Amino acid sequence: MMDPILTSRIMSDVLGGLTNGVMYGLVALSLVLVWRSTGILNFAQGAMPMFATYLGMGLLSYHLSYWPCVAISIVAGFAIGGVTERVLVRSLYGKPEINPVVVMVGFLIVLEAVASAIWSTTPRGLPSPFSPIDWQIGGKPFGLSDFTLYEIVTGVIVMVAVAALFRFTKLGLQLRAAALAPEVSRLLGVRVGRMLTLGWMLSTAVGTITTVLVASNYFTGLTPQVMDSIFAFGFIAAAVGGLDSPVGALVAGVSLGIILQFVSDYLNSNAIIIVALIFLIVSLMVRPSGLFTKSSARRV
């Protein structure tokens, strides 16, 4: 006998929303990583990984298989993050807060335009090693497939790895120290500049893994704009969860994904971004500094 709950519309929405939500959570996490280490909201957080993914996955044309290309994409992500921090961002520390916003928006435009100029805006399908066809339970579709499981499992592995890095390693301690008290850390021998670069590298790499997952979806493919809407949802999740709370970013991302899946199923696809915007407005009204941050007094 089949289980009616497992194949119900609600169950399928929850699982589909979970998959999207993990993606939003990953983008939010990458935003939080940069925000915590350098106090900059990186508007090119979708475009930089997109570029890295094109660089890596472009090697598919040279008869490289999927997994080596993924690995090269991630390496490219680390590199782009590091170079960007050194070349573009370094001179912006301590400037008025609109300066980094403007520069990163400019970088977003340039990266998307250059990517469109080189690789065109036509979606490029990636040969995902997993089937996108939903599992069947008793002849009815269940809201998961091999591919979505791949997305969720990879997302969870990345989250756990980042958490472990920050919590259990010496490097993680240095990263946290450099963000929290740069002067003291420098005094104690932490290479603060190097830690900031590392924060950007990590963040872009997390973003690249997200982009690879999103673009490997049979129905999406890789385009220069592939991360635009996911970036918007990721930002909303990060703002709702609190820009300096990784846990908040993940929880908000997953909840947003599930809510929006119901919206798109029961209303229509236009309503998704509108509901997300309302979600952001209401949550900022209720809890301005984010749902998961401990409210802290601002020092003058």
Place this chain on the structure above:
Amino acid sequence: MVAKLKVNRAASSAGLIVLAAVAALVAAPTFRDGVAIGVALAVAIAGVATLTTPGLRATHPVVVRSALTLVVLDITLIATYFFSATTNFNLATGAAMSIVLLGLSFLTGASGQISLGNGAFMGVGAFVMAIWANHHATTPIAVTLLIAVAVGALVGLLLGLPATRLRGPYLAGMTLAFAVAFTAILSSFNSWTGGDAGLQLPTSVTPPRWLESFFGSGTSLLTTNSMWLADITIVVTGVAFFLMANLFASRTGRAMRLIRDNDVAAELVGVSLPRTRVIAFIVSSAFAALGGALWTMINNSVSPSTYSFALSITILSLVVIGGIGTIPGAIIGGIIYAYSTDAINWITNQTGLNPQGNVASQLNGIIFGGLLILTMLFAPMGISGAVHRWWRGRKDKSGRLATPSH
């Protein structure tokens, strides 16, 4: 001595005005054209006389500002008479854009916040204008424009209220979300906004009867449509700039600049941070809506694809390149916008790129994005700031006392 000087100036201005009027009457093709040109010249001379009166700038800044507005308006209006229809259209498009730029420039320059959604606020104005005109065709154009501005301000209030309470880039992020959502919002109200096709105005905006009957049909002055549209756009632009210049110099404007420079000090002297920030954001949204409404009027139609996220980014680029927080910066940005398409086509032709190719279609983004980054890194005050600095440097070299810069 000063009184005598003033009398002399007044007398010579009056003499000039009479001379100009006579010359206009003699030179113009018809008597009525002559009257129009004579009036325009008289306004210009009187305005310049007021502007150059020594000491007036310190005692009566509002008078000087109105005189400056009048002179610039006057000269531009006369110029539209000689321009081709295409130039007038470009001029009007650029002028409306400069209103939007001025709004964002004010928000950023005065209060230190930034909006990535002013393209969407333009869209609000543009669509309100078209929707209202389609439902109430008899409403005078000025009233319809004001309605569009009011709705723009209201939407600004709605979005600004939560975001402006926060420090940090929340306003930027929220306006970005609004800009991305705007196209979806438009298509959710298909029956109102006309879906992908957009809306047409029921009738195009034409010169009023009395003006046409004054000049008689058939004369070219003021009666061709492109010129008339350019003329009202320019007048509205002038009024908007005049209001903004006064707001910038007012108590509220000073409070905003204090917030930008040191918000703690601002709070200490009794400036309400959230309220002042919200006001700045509302003003910026209202100006954007006005620009969008004017675009609908100029084009006689509105299409949702115009008001995509890319437009918001273009607006941001133009403000930064022109110079944040300055009035000349907004004008420079408007001029750049009016000619950017032509300039990019020219570059495409000169470099021999395939106009339909990938590179040529992305040239706009590459150039604007690149300029945005370079300006912010190397000349954060944009063109107007760079010119200002160069000018002051020249003055300093020529032996005058250097003004201390902060």
